Each structure stands twice: as structure tokens, then as C-alpha cells.
Amino acid sequence: MRSKIILTFLTLLFGTMVMAQTGTMRGSVRDVKGEAIAYATVSIPKLKLGTSADSTGKYELADIPLGTWQVQVSYMGYDSYFTAIAVSNALPIERDFTLNIGDASLGEVVITGTMKDVSRLASPIPVEVYTPSYFRKNPTPSLFDAVGMINGVQPQLNCNVCNTGDIHINGMEGPYTMILIDGMPIVSALSSVYGLSGIPNSMVERIEVVKGPASSLYGSEAMGGIINVITKNPLSAPMLSADVFGTSWGEINADVGTKFNIGNATGLLGVNYFNYKNKVDNNDDNFTDMTLQDRISVFNKWNFRRKENRVASIAARYVYEDRWGGEMNWNKSFRGSDEVYGESIYTKRAELIGLYQLPVKERIFTQFSYNWHDQNSYYGDVPYMATQRVAFAQAYWDKQIGANHDFLLGVAMRYTTYDDNTPATASADGSKNEVAKTPLPGIFVQDEWTLNDKNTVLLGYRYDHDKNHGNVHSPRFAYKFSPNNNNTLRASFGTGFRVVNLFTEDHAALTGSREVVIAEELNPERSYNGNLNYVLKIPTESFFLGFDITGFYSYFTNKIIGDYDVDPNQIVYDNLSGHAVSRGVSLNTDLTFTFPLKVLAGISYMNVYQMREDDLGVKEKVVQWHAPKWSGTFVASYAFPKGFSADFTGQWNGPMRLPIQPNDYRPEYSPWFCVANVQVTKKFDKGIEIYGGVKNLFNFIPKYPLMRPFDPFDRTVDDPVNNPYGWTFDTEYNYASLQGIRGFLGIRYNLF
Template sequence: MKIFYIICLLTSFTVFAQTGTIKGTVTDGKQTIPAATVILNPTGRAIAADTDGNYEIKEVSFGTYEIIFSAVGLKTIRKKVTINSTAPVVLNVTLQEDSQALEEVVITGTMKEVSRTDSPIPVEIITPKLFKKNPTPSLFEAVGMINGVQPQLNCNVCNTGDIHINGMEGPYTMILIDGMPIVSSLSTVYGLSGIPNSLVERIEVVKGPASSLYGSEAMGGIINVITKTPYKAPQISADYFVTSWGEHSLDGAVKFKAGKATSLLGLNYFNYNVKADKNHDNFTDVTQQDRISVFNKWNFDRKENRLFSLGARYVYEDRWGGEMQWNKQWRGSDSIYGESIYTRRAELIGLYQLPTTERIFTQFSYNWHDQNSFYGDTPYMATQQVGFLQAYWDKTFAGGHNFLLGAAMRYTHYDDNTPGTADANGNNKPQKTPLPGLFVQDEWKLNDKHTVLGGYRFDYDEHHGGIHSPRVAYKFSPNNNNTLRASFGTGFRVVNLFTEDHAALTGAREVVITEALNPERSYNSNLNYVLKVPTDAVHITFDATGFYSYFTNKIVGDFDSDPTKIIYDNLNGHAISQGVSLNTDLVFTIPLKVMAGISYMDVFQKEDNGIGGKTKVQQLHAPKWSGNFIATYTFPNNFSLDVTGNWYGPMRLPILPNDYRPEYSPWFCIANLQLTKKLDYGLEFYGGVKNVFDFVPKYALMRPFDPFNKTADDPVSNPNGYTFDTAYNYASLQGRRVFLGVRYNLF
């Protein structure tokens, strides 16, 4: 009897374990598509086709599945397939061009590859096709093409800046490269400079807190730069343009194979070495820059199409701005004012899928950032090292549960010469911040119309203790033309005071820290609705989002109490970022495409005024109204015309007591035109005009004739007590300029 039971058990196990194989080729009707994404649902297994567009999914248990095929710029298709035999099932597919680009695969919202329309978290995307419509020398400027994302210059002399999402400053925006927090803290200012555009497959943006997956700093939103898989890249690519202001930008990449590995090597070089002073204040209008960046990414062929990739980047930049007669012999002196910044940066990122039947991934990154700066005669010397290690298990269970369980460890070592890294006695004490965390997420697809997502993360900081970050989201799609998403999440940011606030180092302001700072917290809710309206003449998409974020313990810099100081402390009250945004896409039957967006936001903080009430203060550099527009018309003979631009309403600016400059900026628009001609063999020429309306701020520097404040105390020449100030800024001082460029891609 026992033998009988054993035989039955073994037989049942054998039947249950029977598996088959699905394989085939992905093409676009003309050629194969290397590295196309293939997702097997409901298991959630995702692989990439090889260099010849071939894919193979092995060890698929008997049953019926849905397979999703996708590639950037092509329509995603879904195929049903049944496995009931060990013989391979051959499924060849052809992907068509997607003129509306609505079905891109996204990762950032849930850390899983899903089609954009299936994601319960709203994700916005820009691709190289989009930011080539207004060529820029860095991704810092390119992300401004997304409605609600604002690259903000914070210094009129050194031209460093940060990226605001929904009005929140740069420290609240987490910037990832291939899902790794490679760009954070000190490097946020410079991390998007020098990433070769030729290596970028797409940029994904998630607005609102995402700390339940990504931990500290993901309070305001995430910008994830997805680099190209070497399989997808052309053999050779190059892009060069020059402007009438004397800017030179070169971007290039080459692909090659070495055994079972495919490598993509990229180079980005930017140079601007023409002094311009068109507002006649004896200061450079735009910083002089000399920047070179080298990027190398490797993808390794492995059994079962398991993933293994390595990437490395090195950036060196020498930038300076200041008085027109400044040169490097005056660096650090108090005779001629200049802000000179030497930046060196190295990064390493990797992804490895364990050779197990379960989908278990490990990711790691390391970055080293060294900055040697002088702001006038004020030195700022800083070094930062960040190591990150993460492992997660990606599992699909019966009943439509897509499960994610992971652990992460981030260690930050930061040292500088400011009070931010000094103990109570003024001695140097580098910040060492270990931050371990655990996270879990379940995306439950109830049926074709309803999806629920729940997530939770626990991080532990040695100074602040345990930090909890839950998140919940819901998606309802009654049909293909209507999608409603609702989400609630939390975010946090552990203290790392040095911040990216360069006003703390410029304009002769003293940094004052009044108390031991606590970690910041945020609570966010979003409601997103997408409506597609197909007609005979035009395909219209409306994408509307309402958002509300509540911040506690917000670290604020008080610029107003004392014009000679910046006083940092935790907000004794709360801060709020709230508003709505609307994006529209119009694809006409004629060769015209239009995208436009508008945002309204109210970003402010309320602090106890000491007499039983609260004082409302509007957030600096957060316009209530803003928007963007992109229009492309394609003419016969491969000519196309692009009109792009951003517009902003009044934003509050940091003014001094009795300041003659207005507290709010005017309405303004930065518009651009570009004409492109495509030739055969991957060659194209382009040219146009940036800042067509030649807009530049009316006011820039305060007291540029006395940048070291040597006569600021003279009551006769300076009765209002003004001091040199570089922080009053809302747009670049660079006016209208013409540009010409050439691109080449050899496939």
C-alpha cells in the first residue's frame, strides 16, 4: 500500500511538473527587433529578445498564458498561447509603429516591467525622439519637457541648479539610473550633466512620494534614466551641435561584441568658453564650462535569458562664472570675484539575476563624487561616497497577485568643510549614514478592469530609529479609452544638511543651524484620469492629475530674518504642495502631432508665529501656473518642423529687506523652433532658434560692483544695507541663439 501511494505521488508530481517552451522571432515587418521585451503573464516572467530578435521561454508549466510583446516606439501586442505538450510552441510576432506612443513598457512605478497603460502608478515618459525636438547638452534641461517638472537654476553666477517636481525643491527629487539611486544628495546638482543622450532609451517620471519602494529622498518624485540595452543600440551614433553663443556639444556611442558580452561605449563632451555680458553688470551671463563624460555598459548573454549587466561612468567638469576679468589666478582671492567648481565623479552600477527557478535579482551601485569649489573667497570642499546593494524576489501567485519582496542597504559617507559636518565643538565630523531597509509589494489584478497595489517599507536610521513608509494604489479601466488611478503614499528623507542649496555658499551668507534636525516626512495622494478620444480626424488623449502632499519636519532655510545668514531648522508647522495638471496629446490624420500641458499648483508652508497663529509663506521658485507645448509637422521629402516651449507664471523669489526688485517674477515663455532634414543611411541635419522671444530676466545680481561686500556697511553709499546676492533667479540670462547640428546612426 505504501508503494502504491509513493507511485501515485511521483506520478502526480511528474504530471504537475510537465513544462513546455515558447519561442519565436520579433520583427517590425522589415527587420528583427533586438532586445524586445517579452512578458509571460500571469507568471510575470520577463525576458529580452537577443540581437537577432529571437526569444525563448523555457520551463513553462502546462496551461494558458498571455504573452506581451513590446519595444520602444512600437505598439505593444498581446497573444494568448496554450501549453499542453513538451514540443516547443513557435510564436512569431510583428510589432507596428505606435504613432501615439501609449503602450511603452515602464518600470519605475512598481519596480516591474509592465506596459504603461497597465501600471497602477501613473508614469510619464520622454524618449530620445521627444527631447531631440529641442536638443540640449544635458538631461538636466531635457526633463523640462515634462509638464510639472522644472529645472531650476539657483545661482546667477555658477548656474548650478536642481529639479523641482510639483514645486518641491531638488532634495525631494530622487534621480535614478537604471533603477539605481546613483544620483542623490551632493550629486543631484551635477548627476544629470554628462549622461550621453545617445545612451538614453527613455526617462520615466513618477510624481509624488515613492519611499515605499525607493527609500529616503523619494519624497517629491522620481526621475529614472533608463539607459539603452547594448543590443538595441546602433553600431555607431553621433550627435553634434553648435550655437551662436559659442556652445559646442558632442555626443557619441559605439557598440561592439566581446565573446558573450555586448558593450556600448559612449562619450559626451560640452564646451562653452565665450565670455558674454549682455546685461552689462561686469559678470558672465552664462558660466564657462568644460565637461567630459565617458559611459560604458555591458550586457552578458546567459542561459534562460537571465539578466546580467554592468555599467560605469566617469565625469569631469571645470566650470566658472564671475567678473569678466577673472581668471584662475584669482581663484579663492578677495580681489576679483569668481565662482569656480571642479567636479570629478565616478559611478558603477550592476544587475544580476540569480541562476534559480525563482526570479531573484540583485542590484548594486557605487558612486564617488569629489568637488573642489570656491565661491569668491569661500571654499567648499566636499567628498561623497554612496554604496547601495539591493536584492528582491519577483513572484506571481495564483489569483492575479504580482508579489515583490526585497531588502536594501545604502551607506553614505559625506565630508565637507561647512558646519553641516562639524560637531558641537566645531571639529570636523564626516557624516556616515547606514540605511538598511526591507520592502514588500503586492499588485493584485482582480480582473481586467480592477487592479489594487499595496506596498510597505521599513528603514532604520541610527539617529532617527525605524521609519515606516506604506503605499496603496488602485486602477480602474472600464474599457480601453478610460483609466482611473488613485494612490496614497508616504515619503521620508533622512537629514543630510549640506543640501544642494548653493545659496548657502554664495553671496557671503553665513550658515546657521539652530537645532538637531529631524527626518522629514511627507504624505501624498494622487487622482489620475486618462481619457482617449479616437475620431476620424484626430486621436486625442487627456491625462489629468490632482495631487496633494503634506510635509512635516520640513527642513527650511530662512533667507529673510537676516540678509547675511541662512538659518536652517525643522519647520515648526507643516508644508503643503497641492494642485492639478492636464496633459493633452493630439495625433492628426495629417502629419501633425501636438502635445501640451498646463499645471496649477499651490506650494506653501505654515509655521507657528509665536502668538497662537500660523504664518503662511509661499514656496520660493514655485509658480502657481506653468505649462509646456510640443508641436511637430512633417513635410514631404523628410522635412519636419518642431515648435517647443515652456511658460511660467509668477514665482516667489528670495529678496532682501527693502529690496527694489519685485518679490514675484513676471509671466514669461521660452519658445524654440527646429527644422530637421532626414537623409538616407541614418544621417540627418537640424537647426533652429532657441529662446525665440529673447527673454532674459530684468534683474540679476544685487550690488555686482561690490561682490565681497567691502563697502556694504557704508550708510552713505548703501543706505538700505544691501549685500551681494546671486539667488534672485527664475530663468537663464542666455538670450536668443541659433543652433546647427548633425546626427548619424549606423544600424
């Protein structure tokens, strides 16, 4: 009896000791380069147990009960890492973690702000970086749609019929945004309207965004900001990737990429195909709510292995697109006629990009790009036929002088030819056609001076010579102060310039829906710009909070803006008698918890206007079209066990001023609205993902998209009884897509 009691006691005591026994896990958290990630969070969400790494990336998580638990490792700017650990005794578990640069990271290494590879933290120019995984939280068929997830970047549809558009940064129109591919100015002018679609997602490594002036490095058109599409290095790309999805509206998008080796070269081939052939007219105006499209884009890039790791690459892309929108009974037999209204656009585009580092001791790089754009289009019975060729080449010397000076010296040449069937290329007397030829040579210099480990100064200057407008000077100054890793202050100032060609960049000027009146010879636009940026990181044991706030101000001494108010049938362009201002504040926040929830949110306030002088010399304030004072974006992501995740994304806009006609029944300002989306993703083994969800969850659709859709050729405009105000057919009243709520389903596959 006594032995049974002793045995029972020992059993209970041993069980209590086992239950009370806990384990410890310790190690380090580093990035893919092996550098420590200070203050990273290591946690077991189910147990509400967590800790933070120290300044050297080392951590220790104690008091872990025996069992198998899911561990989460996270830090701002990196993908969260999840793994299972088994705690079976009190012996410490040694476990190191490596985090990959993630969605909100505004990337570790950037090139756009200074034209050289630098740490984003060390760059004196604020650069935002977004990877494809960020845009996959709301899958879209084109870059044009995807960048709407970036705070302060607004994809603006310019036509309710053909659905063409451009990208606004900080409220400034599309022509002020320069689109680069691998640092080369590949999308601009004519293609700013039609060339933003069809860039295969399989080729994109990341997208870098610089908001504000960059003319000192990139020249004309870089007045509002830069979107630089960095393509993948074929050496590190997957062997095979595929992403295919469709929507309940009948849209099909397929993106496929593969790589292969030939000798000392590695090639990357990407193909994007988008098709939409479903006529939808939910608002019953007898016009298609969304343009029908058939587009294919083929991209091929080669990287070459050279001695001493010198770089060499060449890439080419070809895009063909057939799009049309119009009356529901339109077909191609009516193209260019005045029987049934339709807007039909055939676009062919070819691009070539190259980079070569010279085989010399100094770091000297040469770059070139060439793009050819051919457009065959009809807007009703008004033809617009245009061909544009842009050749660009530059060479620059990247030199480290001493320990504190990072010097850059370069020369550049851009040569543009443009031909169309409008007055833009007619001779002075209008008797013949003359191809516009515009050479633009330039030279630029930049010095990044590291005063000490907390202070950096950047000085830049660019000189360009335009054959029509003479010498153009573009200086730039930037300053960065970082007292520690959690606080960074940046200030920058620069000037910008742009030579305007209405018929290559302003959709309203070429559609024929209004007569274009050029009141005088148009001078170059010039601006003075300033930015102030502050980044704050707040790491804690239970969450990480980051703030990125920027104030911006641009002052234009001349700005070319279409005046829609003079006559409902005209757009009048002339030099600005007065000045224009674009100013505001943009705030981005990043909140990462120890449990698998991450929230990104941004809000922008903009005040964009012109001060014009009337005929009596009195200045009046005119608010710019399509520039909402308030706008924002949000992304909330949660990772569930067993490979499931959910994303809730959206963009919202406050009221924006719209072009209206005299005595118009449509309001001059759009309403507040939000376009939200939800997605669920399941990850399987061997690189397979299935995803699906709902777009435009709240089913927001603009009212009054078209004026007088029953008379698109204005045959009965002069009817004082039925049309007393003289309203005319107009497609420019636009502030959001006419696509309502729709479901989507897709599959991804990656083989490394």
C-alpha cells in the same frame, strides 16, 4: 466615318472608366511585438482620405484614385509611419504596418512605478515615459535642460553666477526628486546640485517619470518624485551613433556612441563632451551671463548573454567638469582670492551600476551601485571642499502567486560617507573634523492584486532604520480602474521621509553668500501624499485626442526650509512649527491628426506653501520660493514631404516668489514669461539628419539678476549714504537663464 465615330466613343468611354476607377488598400496595424493597435489611423493626407482600424487592428481604405500617394499611419504614443503606395488597378492592395513606440508614448513597458516590467496601461502607478526622439525636438547639452520639456518638471537654476541647479517636480525642491539610472539611486544629495549634467544622450533608451511619493520602494529622498534614466541595451543599440551641434553663443556639444561584441558580452560605449568658453555680458553688470564650462562624460555598459534569458549587466560612468562664472576679468589666478570675484567648481564623479539575476528557478535579482563625488570649489574667497561616497545594494524576489497576485519582496542597504570643510562634519565642540557615516538598511514588500480585468490594487510597505532617527515606516496604496482601453482611473496614497543634510543639497547653504544659522537639531521630514489620475483617449476618423489629468496633494508634518527673511546676510534653518502643503493639478494633452501634425501640450497649477507659527504662536502662510502657480509646456511637430520636419517647442511660467532683501527694489514675484524654440530637420538616406533652429525665440532675459554686482565682496555695505538700506551682494534672485536668443545647427548619424 462611322468607324472613326465608334472608335472615338470607345476611347472616351475607356478614359472615363479609367479616371473613375479606384483602388482599395487593406491590412492590419500592429506594434513591434506583433500586437494589434486598435483604432490606429490610416490616411492619405493629400486626398483628405482616411479610416480607422477596428478593435483588432484591421483596416480598409477604399475609393483611392489611381496614382502614387503618400500614406500616413498614426496612433497616440507611436511614431507616425509614412510610405508611398502605387494604385494602378482596382485589385485590393494588401499592406500591413508596424508602428514603433514614439515621442509622446508614455511607453509600453515601464519599471519605475512598481520595480518590475509592466505595461504602462496595466500599471496601477501612473508613469510618464519620454524617448530621446522627444527631447531631440529641442536639442540640449544635458539631461538637466532636457527635462524642462516635461510638464510639471522644472529645472531650477539656483545661482546666477555658477548656474548650478536642481530639478523640481510639482513645485517641490530638488532634494525631493530622486534621480535613478537603470533603477539605481545614482544621483542624489550632493550630486543633485552638480551631477545632473553630462549623461550621454547616446546611452539613453527612455526616461520614466513618476510624480508623487515613492518611498515605499525607493526609500529616503523619493518624496516628490522619481526620474529614472533607462539606458540602452547594447544588444539593440546602433553600431555607431553621433550627434554634434553648436550655437551662435559658442557652445559645442558632441555625443558619440558605439557598440562591440566580445564573446558572450556586448558593450556600449558613450562619450559626451561639452565646451563653452565665450564670455558674454549682455546686461552690462560685469558678470558672465552664462557659466563657462568644460565637461567630459564617459559611459560604458555591458550586457551578457546567459542561459534561459537571465539578465546580467554592468555599467560605469566617469564625469569631469570645470565650470566658472564671475566678473569678466576673472581668471584662474584669482581662484579663492578676494581681488576679483569668481565662482569656480571642479567636479569629479565616478559611478558603477550592476544587475544580476540569480541562476535559480525563482526570479531573484540582485542590484548594486556605487558613486564617488569629489568637489573642489570656491565661491569668491569662500572654499567648499567635499567628498561623498554612496554604496547601495539590494536583492528582490519577483514572484507570481496564482493568477492574480504579483508579489515583490526585497531587502536594501545604503551606506553614505560624507566629508567637507564646513560645520556639517565638525565634532560637537568644533575641535576636529569627523566624517559623517550613514548606514540605512531597509526591507520592502509589495503585492499587485488583479481583482479582475478592470480592477487592480497595489499594496506596498517599506521599513528603514536610521541610526539617528530610529524606525521609519512607509506604506503605499494604489488602485486602478479601467472599464475599457480608452478610460483609466488611478488613485494612490503613500508616505515619505527624508533626512536632511543642508550642505550636500542646498546650494545657498554652501556658496558663502549668506551665513548659515541652524537654530536647532534638524529632524527628518515626513509627509503624507495622495494622487488621483485619469487618462481618456478619444479616437476619431480624423484625429486622436488624449487627456491625462492628475491631482496631487502632499502634507508635511515637518519640512526644513531656509528662511531668508530674518536677516539679509543669513539663512536660518529650523524644524517647521506648523505644516507645509504642496497641492495642484496637472493636465497633459495629445492631439494627432490624420495629416502629419502632432501637438502635445501640458499645463500645471500648483499651490505650495508653509503654515508657520511666529513668536506669538500665530500661524501665517508663507509661499514657497521658486514654485510658480501656473506653468506649462508645448510641442507642435509637422512632417513635410521629402524628409523635412519642423518642431515648435516651449516652456512657460507664471509668477514665482523669489528671495528678496528688506526694502528691495526688485519685485518679489517674477513676471509671466515664455521660452520658445523652433527647429527644422532634414532626414537623408543612410541614417543622416541635419537640424537647426533658434532657441529663446522671443529673446526673454530676466531683469535684476544680481544685487550690487559692483561690490561682490561687500566691502562698502556699511555706507549709509550710498547704501542706506544695507543691501548685500546676492546671487539667489533667479527664475530663468540669462541666455538670450541664439541659433543652433547640428548633425546626427546612426548606423545599425
